[in-house]
Amino acid sequence: MIHLLRRLGFYVLTAWAAVTVNFFIPHLMPGDPVQNLIARQQGKSSPQAVEALRIQLGLTGDQSLWPQYLHYWSQLFHGSLGISTSFFPAPVSTVLGTALPWTITLVGVSTVISFLVGTIVGIIVAWRRGSWMDGVLPVATFFQAVPYFFFALLVLIILGSDLGAFPISGGSDQGVDPGFNWPFISSALYHGFLPMLTIVVSSIAGWILGMRNMMVTTMDEDYVLVAQAKGLPTRRVIGYAARNAVLPNVSGFSLSLSFVVSGALLTEIVFSYPGIGFQLLNAVQAEDFPLLQGIFLVITFAVLAANLFADVVYALLDPRTRQEG
Amino acid sequence: MSIQIAAEPGTAPPPATPPSARGISRAVMLPRSPKILIGLGVLVFFVLLAIIGPWLAPDDPSATSADLLAGPSGAHWLGTTQAGQDVLSQLLIGARSIVVVGFLAGIIATVLSVVIGVSAGYFGGLVDDLLSMLTNVFLVIPGLPLLIVMDSYLPRGTGSNSLVIALIVSLTGWAFGARVLRAQTLSLRSRDYVASARVIGERRLRIIGTEILPNLIAIVAASFVFTVLYAIGTFVALAFLGVVDPSHWSWGSMLFWAEANNAAQVNAWWWFLPPGISIALLGTSLALLNFGIDEFINPRLRAAGLSRKVARAAGLPRRIRFGLTPVIGRRTGR
Numbered sequence: 001m002i003h004l005l006r007r008l009g010f011y012v013l014t015a016w017a018a019v020t021v022n023f024f025i026p027h028l029m030p031g032d033p034v035q036n037l038i039a040r041q042q043g044k045s046s047p048q049a050v051e052a053l054r055i056q057l058g059l060t061g062d063q064s065l066w067p068q069y070l071h072y073w074s075q076l077f078h079g080s081l082g083i084s085t086s087f088f089p090a091p092v093s094t095v096l097g098t099a100l101p102w103t104i105t106l107v108g109v110s111t112v113i114s115f116l117v118g119t120i121v122g123i124i125v126a127w128r129r130g131s132w133m134d135g136v137l138p139v140a141t142f143f144q145a146v147p148y149f150f151f152a153l154l155v156l157i158i159l160g161s162d163l164g165a166f167p168i169s170g171g172s173d174q175g176v177d178p179g180f181n182w183p184f185i186s187s188a189l190y191h192g193f194l195p196m197l198t199i200v201v202s203s204i205a206g207w208i209l210g211m212r213n214m215m216v217t218t219m220d221e222d223y224v225l226v227a228q229a230k231g232l233p234t235r236r237v238i239g240y241a242a243r244n245a246v247l248p249n250v251s252g253f254s255l256s257l258s259f260v261v262s263g264a265l266l267t268e269i270v271f272s273y274p275g276i277g278f279q280l281l282n283a284v285q286a287e288d289f290p291l292l293q294g295i296f297l298v299i300t301f302a303v304l305a306a307n308l309f310a311d312v313v314y315a316l317l318d319p320r321t322r323q324e325g
Numbered sequence: 326m327s328i329q330i331a332a333e334p335g336t337a338p339p340p341a342t343p344p345s346a347r348g349i350s351r352a353v354m355l356p357r358s359p360k361i362l363i364g365l366g367v368l369v370f371f372v373l374l375a376i377i378g379p380w381l382a383p384d385d386p387s388a389t390s391a392d393l394l395a396g397p398s399g400a401h402w403l404g405t406t407q408a409g410q411d412v413l414s415q416l417l418i419g420a421r422s423i424v425v426v427g428f429l430a431g432i433i434a435t436v437l438s439v440v441i442g443v444s445a446g447y448f449g450g451l452v453d454d455l456l457s458m459l460t461n462v463f464l465v466i467p468g469l470p471l472l473i474v475m476d477s478y479l480p481r482g483t484g485s486n487s488l489v490i491a492l493i494v495s496l497t498g499w500a501f502g503a504r505v506l507r508a509q510t511l512s513l514r515s516r517d518y519v520a521s522a523r524v525i526g527e528r529r530l531r532i533i534g535t536e537i538l539p540n541l542i543a544i545v546a547a548s549f550v551f552t553v554l555y556a557i558g559t560f561v562a563l564a565f566l567g568v569v570d571p572s573h574w575s576w577g578s579m580l581f582w583a584e585a586n587n588a589a590q591v592n593a594w595w596w597f598l599p600p601g602i603s604i605a606l607l608g609t610s611l612a613l614l615n616f617g618i619d620e621f622i623n624p625r626l627r628a629a630g631l632s633r634k635v636a637r638a639a640g641l642p643r644r645i646r647f648g649l650t651p652v653i654g655r656r657t658g659r
Contacts, residue, residue: 010458010461011465013458013462014461014462014465014466017462017466018466021471022474025474025475025478026478137616138613141609141612141613141616142605142609144608144612145554145604145605145607145608145609145611145612146601146604146605146608147558147561147562147565147601147604147605147608149562149565149580149584150580150597150601150604150605153580153584153589153597153601154601156589157589157592213619213623217623254464254465255464255501257467258464258465258466258467258468261467261469262467262468262469262470262559262562265469265470266562266565266566269566270584280470280473280566281566284473284477284566284567284568285567287477289477289478292470292473292474292477293474295470296467296470296471296473296474299467299470300466300467300470303465303466303467304465307465
């Protein structure tokens with residue numbers, strides 16, 4: 001329990017750091033950000049939007065940094081991430097609220113699949129090392145080195161456009177009602193298949209490699225040798241080794257998650273998937289700064305929540321973390 | 326991914342040889358395994374391309390011509406874009422900024438990670454707590470969105486400068502290395518030869534410089550290679566999104582234009598395949614190098630890949646499962 005509380009404290013600290021960084025970036029950049037914005041947009045945004053941005057960034061000139069910072073926090077606690085300039089006058093939270101469920105489902109499902117399959121393949125590769133299974137590693141590595149969005153582009157062309165087997169854009173069919181009903185879920189699965197495939201294939205190498213390397217080390221431990229020597233079935237021996245080898249993979253979850261999320265954002269863009277990544281592209285193209293910053297915060301909070309979840313799983317798997325403290 | 330696993334507690338790499346000329350020469354003699362050789366070979370090819378590419382380019386990459394969206398031909402070896410620009414020229418010129426950003430960011434981030442990781446591991450106590458916390462915060466915060474926010478706020482010209490991009494990319498890329506280096510420094514610090522150096526009364530900086538750092542060389546190298554890989558991936562992603570000015574030629578901006586003009590939908594494979602494959606090859610070469618160095622740090626991983634010939638020569642069964650992992654030296658080894 002104490003271990004989990006400590007982790008929770010760390011995540012609160014990280015959230016604070018992310019919010020603070022987010023607040024200070026516009027203030028520390030050279031020049032007046034609002035002027036930069038106007039210069040870059042060349043009159044694309046309305047005067048009201050520029051004024052709203054100026055007030056929101058606290059750049060009206062009559063306040064020092066500290067009250068602005070407090071104001072920013074109180075806004076956040078009221079659930080306000082500011083007003084989007086490209087969807088003016090829609091608040092950022094509304095824009096992101098519709099996009100977030102798509103991204104969370106996409107990233108969540110594909111990460112779980114990738115983790116499970118990657119870990120199992122890693123165990124098998126370690127067990128059968130010296131056989132043809134060793135060839136899995138270089139292949140997986142190649143797919144990991146290919147940028148997500150490039151692989152997504154290839155998948156899109158081959159499976160989407162050329163073969164026409166899968167839809168090439170959108171999250172579900174136009175006519176279906178979003179909600180918990182079978183037509184919608186099946187349509188969403190059908191549309192989500194290619195993005196998921198991309199994310200799984202691109203991220204699986206890390207799990208395979210991590211698991212294989214830990215298995216190779218764990219299989220040299222005495223208790224595994226004893227288990228083998230006393231004649232336990234191979235299956236159980238592998239089970240002993242794998243249960244211990246999987247721990248670093250679970251704790252490595254937090255490290256890889258921020259990679260996967262970044263990759264998933266790009267994948268969404270290629271597939272025109274209606275998630276956060278697609279909004280990110282909109283925000284970059286429209287130079288919608290409040291939306292960009294809101295996206296950063298929302299993604300960070302989501303990643304922190306996922307990490308907390310991984311910590312709980314870890315504590316369940318490893319009794320040592322429960323005793324310490 | 327792999328470097329972080331190698332340094333988990335309990336799997337700390339086997340003790341490196343204490344610093345000596347031999348230890349260093351071993352580190353220099355690294356390029357032995359096929360992984361390292363292939364990785365280095367491909368990497369050197371791309372670095373050369375980055376140096377001489379702009380001279381080899383047959384055309385101005387931005388110059389338009391009458392051949393719109395033409396496939397590969399004698400005049401344009403890799404075809405042309407929507408605006409009639411020569412794809413080969415863009416590819417050759419775009420190599421430079423990729424390699425420059427990758428290596429610059431790699432160097433800056435590695436220096437940061439050595440300073441932060443080694444001080445956290447060596448000094449311990451409050452310094453360690455604070456620096457570890459900082460490292461973990463940077464590890465958890467998703468890098469790409471943060472970079473996009475930072476880069477968008479920069480004035481237009483500055484945001485596309487290779488040095489500036491390298492700087493902000495390295496800001497999110499140092500934490501992996503720092504974590505691994507801290508773990509290894511912690512383990513080295515309690516070794517006898519470091520303790521004796523402390524008892525003799527050597528100064529801290531000297532102990533770090535002559536006793537600790539030489540034994541971290543392999544890990545520093547692995548984390549450098551990893552960071553270069555990360556920086557290239559991130560730079561390409563930023564350029565692909567159009568955060569970095571698309572008129573600044575790189576493989577990422579080539580993909581930006583290809584995507585913006587629906588190259589995939591009109592099946593203009595000569596446009597988007599060359600930059601994508603180049604990135605993949607460069608990335609794979611760096612990943613191979615990283616594995617090679619990992620196997621050097623932790624020989625157990627290496628023994629796993631015994632070829633039939635080596636196994637027979639050493640009189641071992643090919644599949645070794647439990648109890649021991651043979652580490653087979655090469656004939657030149659000992």
